[in-house]
Amino acid sequence: MTANTLSSSPIAESAQEWRQLEMDVLVGYILLCGVLLSMALIVAGLLWKYIQTGGVRLEYELAGMNLFQFVVSEIRLAALGHFRPRLLINMGIVVLMLTPFFRVLASVVYFLVVLKNWKYTAFTLFVLLVLTGSLFLR
Numbered sequence: 001m002t003a004n005t006l007s008s009s010p011i012a013e014s015a016q017e018w019r020q021l022e023m024d025v026l027v028g029y030i031l032l033c034g035v036l037l038s039m040a041l042i043v044a045g046l047l048w049k050y051i052q053t054g055g056v057r058l059e060y061e062l063a064g065m066n067l068f069q070f071v072v073s074e075i076r077l078a079a080l081g082h083f084r085p086r087l088l089i090n091m092g093i094v095v096l097m098l099t100p101f102f103r104v105l106a107s108v109v110y111f112l113v114v115l116k117n118w119k120y121t122a123f124t125l126f127v128l129l130v131l132t133g134s135l136f137l138r
Contacts, residue, residue: 021111029107034099045088058086067097067135101135104128110117 031055046056065073104127111120 019115022114023107026106026110029101030103031099033107034095034102038099041088041092043096045085045090045092048088049085052085058089061085066137067094070094101128101131104131 042103049056049058071094074087078087104124108121108124108128111117111124118128
C-alpha cells in the first residue's frame with residue numbers, strides 16, 4: 001500500500017474529519033465562553049452601577065489609549081482597591097476584545113501540537129503576531 005492510497009483511505013479521511021470537528025468545537029467553546037463571560041461582567045457592572053446610582057450612565061474617554069494601556073490602568077486601579085462598577089464593565093470589554101486573540105492562539109497551538117501542520121501553524125502564527133501588534137496600537 002502506497003502513501004497515496006493510505007491518505008485517501010476511509011480511515012484517514014475519518015481521522016481528518018474528526019480532527020476538524022475537534023478544532024471546530026475548541027474554537028466554538030472559546031468564542032462562546034468569551035462572549036458569555038464578557039456579557040456577564042458587563043451586565044454585573046451595569047446592575048451594580050444602577051443599584052449604586054439609579055442610572056447606568058458612564059462618563060470616561062478611551063481616546064489616546066491602546067488596549068494594553070487600558071488593561072494595565074484597570075488592573076492598577078483594582079490592585080489599589082478601587083473596585084467600582086466601571087471596572088467590571090471595562091473587564092467585560094477587555095474579555096470581548098481578547099476573545100479573538102485567544103481563539104487564534106488556540107489555533108496555533110492546535111495546528112502545531114495536534115495536527116503538526118507547519119504550513120497552517122505558520123499562517124496562523126502570522127495572524128497572531130498581527131493581532132498582538134494591534135493590541136499596542138492606538
